[in-house]
Amino acid sequence: MNVFGRLFILVFSLFAAPLFAQEMVSPDQQLKVTLTSGADRSYAYSITYGGKTVLEPSRLGVIRTDGDFTRDLYLFQAEKPAKVTDEYETLNAKKYKIKYEANRYVFHLRNAGNQKLDLIFQLSNDGLAFRYYFPETSADVKYITEELTSFNFEESAVGWLQPMSDAQTGWEHCHPSYEEGYQREIKAGTPSPIKAGWVYPALFKTAQDIYVAITEAGLDGTYCGTRLKADSPGGEYRIGFPQAPEVFTGGELNPESKLPWYSPWRVVTVGSLKTVSESTLGTDVAPKAISLKSTEWIRPGQASWSWIILKDESINYDTTRMYIDFAADMHWAYCLVDVNWDTRIGYEKIKELAAYAASKNVKLILWYNSAGAWNTTPYHPRNMLLTREGRRKEFQRIKDMGIAGVKIDFFGGDGQSMIRYYIDILNDAADIGLLINFHGATLPRGWQRTYPHLMTAEAIKGQEMVTFEQAFANEQAAHVVTAVFTRNLFDPMDYTPMTLDSIPRISRATTKTFELASPVMFLSGIQHLAESPYGMARQSEDIKNYLRNLPAHWDETRFIDGYPGKYVVLARRSGNQWYVVGMNGEKQAREIKADLSFAGKGYIFEDVSNRESVKREYTPSGVIRLPANGGFVGVFEAK
16 A cells, blocks of 8 residues: 555544543443544444443434534533442332442533533443433523434344334324334334334344343423334434324423423343343432322232223123122222223212222222323213312312222323323322322333332233234234333333133133233233133132232342243242243243242142143242243242
8 A cells, every 4th residue: 555545544544533432331341331422523322241232333412492412512521430329119110129330420511502411321230321411501491303312233133112103093093102013023223114113112132142122211291202213224223202293282292491401311221131121220210209298008919900801881880899899809909990980980989989999908999081182082081180270189089089099091192291291190199199000101211210109001002902802812922022021121011911711702812821920920010900700700719819819019020031022931029939920922832941949849820721720839840831822820939
């Protein structure tokens, strides 16, 4: 090569090389994030894990109407790395006592207009979380029009992703509600079949078998809920904002706030499938729990629910009383009274039923329609929660009647004003002392830590859809074995599982033991169980007693084995008992080698046919057998 060639390469390398590069590491130094600045002074980050590439350079930055924070950014201070520790307890997660440790890095930047922006990174052994912060103060509101944050995968990566429904589609314009099916093990960069994009959490696996789960946390009403954009050319996924109709009537869509202003955390869990499955990063960076006068009224548990099998006609006085008796007999804490109770039963009779339930040590939950103008669903009570005055009046009324909580349905999307509506509901319910279940709703994004009375949220194509569609019933096993690694990864999921007997007009495709595993496999502060009193009457006393003694929360969770969409085995501990459950999402039997050395003697339920599950005494042998679309349930003494 001649001297001019060498000079060209030298000059090119000077311009191509980053102007700035800072390496950040996790406490165990396995996870490394490199922050770089290019020739246009834009910023990017990249991730390696154990020396292997996880994310290639991925963009950072936001655009406000009054300033561009995507380029011409000048670093004027990098804080010294600091150790972050936090400990908290929750009754609505993979484990009760949680400890978080991370290394925190903060970079202070200015744009060309001398406006300030901080980049904040926290690296823990199970991933990273990062956010933007505008530290200045302002009297006027600022507006973000675009966020350029991206997650840039090598094209050899694959993903398990759920498309986001387009706003105002679906039955009575009830979408989006995070209720599409999953695209499983698709090539990174595959466009979403729906223009609205992809929902969180989004799960990926690199060619080096490193798993990555992407979500967000810390949504406080000053930002919209985001998603991944539909198009991801070359495997680079970008943050997307909601569609125009996704607002509370007359409210704002995209992020706006006075300064100072934090964005939500962008959460990226990284590691083995075991690391990702056991991670609590989605709640670790969520705001601490709000101050409550008392938490005695916040109790997880199981619930009976008539509507899931018997539909609208079941919402009457006599059937509700029967379901209260059912809950009492099964030692379940709650009974849910669903749509149209205000006219089909009435307030006075509901008060009477609440007193009857209390005499049986059961509490009632009442259904409400969230709706203003964003959907046309005919179910009621509706339009009663739209104003603070009306909402608090209604909440206090039913609290005085002895009601324990509310299920609020048919929300309108992820615009900032709609997110603030959720938070307003949570705050008012906290003041009055009502438990919350959001249905037809957004992903909670760690709210259950901040608001401990948020027991669960749907945001999943759940058991309800099995009762409507044979095609989905046939797909259910693979669907839920994907959801365990995605939707239910960080946040409670109101899948409303478990039918052991018959479903009108539907042939169940899963085995009975698969169904018995579901209340343990799925995390939900209140587990609304689908089986009816009629179906339960046909079950063995062994099955009934297993369901009577289900723990209400978990002290510890261990990932045993699995692969998204194909099979999963988890162990959850409550006190001195381990519950080991497995599900097979495939139509062929599977045998799994499982280290259950932590478990002593106990019993299992196993499928003896597609319709029958029997209990037998069992000492773990190191092998778990899962029939086609079948399950495994074991209850063992802790060693």
